[in-house]
Amino acid sequence: MIQRPKGTSDTFLQEMETWQYIEETARILMNDYQFSEIRTPMFESYDLFSRSVGDTSDIVSKExxxxxxxxKRHIALKPEGTAPIVRAYVENxxxxxxxxKPLKVYYLSPMFRYERPQGGRSRQFHQLGIEVLGSxxxxxxxxxxxxxxxxxKEIGIQDIKLVMNCLGKKEDRLQFREALISYLExxxxxxxxDSKTRLHVNPLRVLDSxxxxxxxxxxxxxxxxDYLSEESKxxxxxxxxxxxELGISFEIDSKMVRGLDYYQDTIFxxxxxxxxxxxxxxxCGGGRYDGMVEEFGGPQTPGFGFxxxxxxxxxxxxKQNVEIPKLNELDVFVVGLGKETNLETLKLVQAIRGAGFSADRDYMDRKAKTQxxxxxxxxxxxxxxxxEEELEKKVVKLKVMKTGKEIEVSFxxxxxxxxxxxxKETADMTAYNEFFGKE
Incomplete structure (x- = not known):
């Protein structure tokens, strides 16, 4: 049997509902913040990532x-989302x-990194991210x-905290780099x-070990x-x-550097x-990356993302037992009793869908109780x-499941x-919900 590649997964049924809930919530919130969606290719030039993410980063050197x-073009599957969006920003x-101005975009996209699969970490994984370019x-x-x-918080996650650091400008990091090397040698x-290798190539990454x-x-x-310029401070x-002022709690961690070389100033x-x-x-993680747009041939453009x-x-x-609201409610289920009802059941379901409602039916000729x-x-x-009787009279028995009310309605x-x-019929159901809700 051919199996899925190591580090990948199949997502379906109930688990898919969780994914859809996250994505739906994200899209609504992104609209509230006035971000528009952007989609970039699944693969890009290798140089795009080696130049932006950094040759010495784990992503480029190992993953x-x-x-x-x-x-004969050197191609890489997308390992992160920022560089492709900056490339698209410049190219288009x-x-x-x-x-x-600024351009505010978000993405929902699969990414690829060759690393040891473990809980919450896969070789094909999916990211939600944002980029703000121009301010x-x-x-x-x-x-x-x-x-x-x-x-x-909207999704229902608990026990989270915001941690920040500031990496300063390029000149600040060069001074800090020398001080850090002197300390570590x-x-x-x-x-x-790994840290021995990084010491004289990218010593800041030793802090992230x-x-x-x-x-x-x-x-x-x-x-x-202690090495920040007045501007960065x-x-x-x-x-x-x-x-x-917004009442958002945070902590400062001066050892935080993040795993990508393009960050400067605020990271979190x-x-x-x-x-x-x-x-x-x-x-979740991100930060400011002023300078990347210029590196790819565009004008001076500040950037921030996560x-x-x-x-x-x-x-x-x-693990936190977050309750997932039902996104795909079913308005109508059509029960057909006997093979002779197959065509009429199909017509009813399609008519209901055509009226703008969700509908389903049985396709396995099961007994009434099972349906x-x-x-x-x-x-x-x-x-x-x-x-059979309803078929002759060209009516259906309609039952409101919440209240138990039953009537006959013509085809x-x-x-x-x-x-x-x-x-008309669900108006009674609304009153029923309101009454028992107050109880």
Whole structure:
């Protein structure tokens, strides 16, 4: 038997409802914040990621799915969402006067990284992310973080906190880089192999090491916050002030660097201490990346964005028993008794769908009791029953499931004016819900 590739998954039925709930909630909230959707290719030039994400990052050096296509072009499956959107911004001249300033976009997309599969981490995974291109206003940083927190709270996630740092400008990081190397060099033999490799290539990544001894060593390392320019300090102070004014709690972690080389100034993560992962885990992260647009040949354009992994979010929702509202309500279930009702049942279902309502029926010629049980399981609001007698009289028995009310309705009335019938009969159901709701 051919099986799915390692690190991938099939999503269906009840689990799919969770995914759809996340995506539907996200789309509604993105509209509230006035973000528009953008879609970029699943694969891009390898150089796009090696230049933007960084040759020394784990993504490029260890995790990228890359290959040469039949035209000998070096191609990579998309490992993250920011670089493709910046490429699209430059290539399509979205900085032109006819486009909004700043440009606010979001994406829902599969990504690919070759890493060890584990809970909430797959080789094909899905990200929800945003990018804001065109403004260096600290309010953009704050709005993005507020949006991420709003989304997680709207979905029903608990036990989350916002953690921030400031990486300063390129010049600030160069000064900090030298100080950090000077601090780390005496510990060289004690560092992990990855950190030894990074020490003189990208020492900031040593701060992000998960190795226990590395963590102990960097605990007393210099802080990037002591090397910030006045411009970066002022920006970060304004971000903190605005978050306080909005009542959004946060922590500062001067060791946070994120895993991508293009970040500068504000970076952030939203973490959870949920038992779902056994340790503090990042579920959303992002930051400012001024300078990337120019690197790809565009005009000077500030940028800010974040990415949120959906697999990890679904796992967290399951562990926290987040209740998923029913998005696909069933208005009508048609019960057909006997093979001779097959055609009329089909016509009724299609007429009801044509009137703008959701409808389903039995296709397996099951007994009446089984069909009614199925209608109850699907939480149908109304059940229509067609048997031999109803077929002769050209009527259906209509039952409102919540109240138990039953009436007969002609085929022609259902086919010609089902909306009027449905609204009239479910009006009693609304009153029933209101009465018992107050109780």
């Amino acid at each position: 990228m799915y890359d290959f040469f296509d039949k035209g 001249k979205l900085y032109g006067p006819e486009y909004p 260096s206003n600290p309010a953009v940083d704050v709005e993005a973080m507020a949006l991420a927190m709003d989304l997680l 005496p510990f060289y033999e004690e560092l992990s192999e 998960k190795n226990k001894r590395d963590k102990e060593i960097v605990a007393n390392a210099p802080s990037i916050l 002022e920006h970060f102070d304004t971000v903190k002030m605005m978050l306080n 993560e939203i973490v959870t201490n949920s038992p779902a992962f056994g340790a503090e885990t990042t579920i 990415g949120l992994g959906l697999e990890r979010l679904v796992l967290l929702m399951n 009614f049980r199925n209608a109850s399981r699907l939480e149908a609001k109304i059940v229509l029953t067609v048997g 022609s009335d259902i086919q010609n004016d089902f909306e009027k019938i449905f609204n």
